């Protein structure tokens with residue numbers, strides 16, 4: 001699939017940095033589970049459930065409710081009433097979405113729906129979230145009422161059946177394709193020996209991703225439709241089987257098969273990568289670095305938040321030059337504040353700091369020649385004046401100079417060398433005395449325990465850095481066992497792939513409860529792709545992509561006008577542009593319903609030898625499951641409402 | 649009187665096409681009741697709505713109008729299925745399972761514990777005569793064997809109501825007779841049976857009451873014996889006498905005196921079914937016997953005797 005292809009091919013196409021150039025922060029559990037995130041989730045899901053309630057009520061009316069048992073009826077009535085604020089919000093939002101189509105619309109004066117939603121007072125959002133929860137519960141009520149009836153034996157029976165069925169369908173043949181890629185892959189992939197692991201990891205994960213996601217989508221999309229076509233489903237639904245058991249059973253069956261396959265493939269892939277690793281590659285990537293990151297800011301550059309922009313790589317890295325921007329101002333500096341340091345670091349003789357910066361040369365012809373940078377580590381107890389006095393008095397009294405350990409422990413200061421030579425595309429490292437971390441443990445609360453300052457030593461060059469370009473290693477670099485830690489890391493990346501498999505499988509399965517196999521397959525893959533390209537979609541919504549909306553482009557096609565030129569201010573063109581505004585708003589709303597796919601890909605971590613955070617993985621798992629729950633609810637209702645023997 | 653097991657009120661099913669236009673009225677305002685412990689037959693030519701009725705009762709289709717209750721519950725209530733056994737018109741079983749696995753699978757769907765599942769499936773496999781083939785995948789089964797295993801799965805939960813769609817289709821006359829005996833046994837065990845068929849002799853043999861459908865309309869409904877009893881006709885059989893023109897003439901005279909007419913008179917023949925069964929019995933009794941050209945099998949033996 002193209003997504004898997006694209007996201008793992010990227011490192012092949014670009015110059016490979018020996019550092020994690022992720023443009024996202026690792027996800028934390030507290031970020032996923034904090035009230036704002038939950039509230040946003042409730043509002044998003046609730047907007048659909050409340051709309052469904054409204055439509056259901058309009059089309060089916062009260063008659064169906066009156067047939068429910070008294071307890072259920074009461075619960076449904078209460079929840080339905082509590083959902084009214086959300087229903088109100090739905091209607092209001094729809095009105096706002098279509099605003100540009102109203103007469104007298106003035107784009108200058110009216111705020112887009114998304115903006116006005118952001119300006120709602122907090123308490124209203126809280127109330128709405130509560131109402132959203134009520135509407136979700138109301139929609140889940142038939143399921144919740146039947147919850148005690150669910151039987152694991154039935155779910156397991158269906159799971160086992162799906163498992164067997166999948167095996168009989170000989171889907172496993174698809175995996176011989178993977179074998180071919182592995183066997184012949186190295187013929188086609190030339191690589192520097194230091195990039196060996198990087199390339200292999202990328203290729204292996206790319207192949208695994210494509211094949212596994214394809215197989216899971218195929219399996220899940222055609223299971224239920226085939227059962228309906230062969231009418232085998234007739235016999236199942238005329239047994240005391242809850243429809244949700246069919247869904248869960250199938251999911252369980254497919255996921256156990258796919259998990260088994262994933263485990264085998266992970267093992268095979270790992271063996272393939274680990275046999276005959278070159279020493280250079282091992283140095284770069286056969287690791288699972290556990291980085292401790294600081295917060296980056298700059299001094300004496302354009303702004304504190306950014307370095308100077310040299311027009312390269314978007315604005316991911318900020319650049320500092322070797323000379324002051326204007327005469328009289330200070331030397332530009334990049335500064336990392338380390339506010340939270342694990343206490344294990346203080347117990348080590350030395351702690352490894354690693355960094356990879358980008359060099360931007362203003363003078364040509366010196367590629368592959370290093371650039372000198374200055375680096376200083378100071379703790380919150382560091383006092384430049386005190387250190388200077390101590391040094392002077394030692395000089396006077398003829399005492400030996402302070403050792404690095406003494407400097408670190410007593411004065412909270414460490415400087416590896418006056419200038420470190422640094423090369424493109426490689427990871428530099430510095431051993432920092434553990435005593436520095438002992439010193440940093442106590443001190444003024446308002447200062448960060450450790451600060452690292454980096455300067456560029458050469459006047460004509462720029463050095464670019466991003467937050468994640470500098471880190472301390474929490475894992476003990478002296479302990480060895482690199483291959484083992486790398487393998488575990490590889491397995492963790494497989495878990496990320498597992499989450500993507502879960503995503504595709506569930507999507508395809510849910511869609512197939514109502515749609516035909518082929519359509520489910522296509523829609524599931526489409527949703528997955530949209531999730532993959534969320535960033536692009538977002539750019540589209542915000543209007544960063546040049547050329548205007550779909551209708552505007554269509555009209556340009558027809559009238560043969562050049563893109564980029566402002567459309568004339570005619571009535572027709574106004575209608576066109578306003579309709580595009582509405583489409584854009586809807587697209588923006590739709591974005592909320594796409595899965596987070598990119599953060600589930602950890603290939604880059606493994607290929608560059610970075611440890612995948614357990615919390616990152618767990619938080620992503622929570623988010624993926626939370627995303628899938630409403631889909632399952634949809635599938636449950638679709639299967640319940642479906643006339644199984646009806647016309648297809 | 650006990651509550652009916654199945655009751656329908658103005659049950660109607662109209663199939664719509666993709667655009668929501670009427671395509672076919674498969675069933676129109678059906679009102680029937682099926683009582684506890686009887687064998688109820690749904691009769692009608694192809695496409696008359698028999699299968700549609702059954703699917704409506706099982707909740708596989710939703711009624712366009714009207715409603716039906718099965719054992720006091722709505723047809724969409726999943727719980728009613730606990731006590732229902734269903735044999736579909738065609739075999740909808742998973743072909744990659746063998747007989748034992750099939751029964752085990754459907755047993756699990758009834759949430760039966762393993763011990764019960766094993767006991768019942770062995771019993772049922774014996775009962776439907778598949779003991780020798782129980783380890784073979786269903787894809788290798790003949791139509792009749794599939795029908796048998798289909799019946800076995802319908803009985804796995806020891807149901808109170810058994811719904812059979814064309815139970816004798818695909819069975820040889822021997823199998824059909826066996827199936828009919830089995831259905832009677834089910835009634836004797838106290839179960840209610842609803843079956844549909846267009847093989848009239850089957851229905852006549854075993855059904856207590858029937859409903860005849862045509863083009864989705866109920867045409868006739870009641871006890872088989874009542875419906876078939878023809879009080880304006882007389883049938884007689886006599887033995888120890890040969891049919892001669894004199895006898896025929898005398899009979900005609902007697903009947904004319906009583907105001908009737910003689911329609912037909914002749915020697916009785918057996919049904920092909922009885923004849924076929926006798927041949928098979930003979931073959932079992934005398935293994936190795938084959939039909940030879942010129943020989944006339946069973947001709948010399950007295951006809952109509954079993």
Ligand SMILES: Nc1ncnc2c1ncn2[C@@H]1O[C@H](COP(=O)(O)OP(=O)(O)OP(=O)(O)O)[C@@H](O)[C@H]1O
Nearest residue numbers: 645646647663672674693694695696697698699700
């Ligand atoms: N899913 C469907 N979509 C459209 N029409 C249908 C559907 N199922 C049945 N019908 C129509 O409904 C009518 C009744 O069909 P039904 O299957 O009930 O007949 P039947 O009495 O069981 O016939 P048979 O003896 O051939 O089994 C037929 O005209 C058929 O074409």
Ligand SMILES: [Mg+2]
Nearest residue numbers: 698699700737
């Ligand atoms: Mg039929």
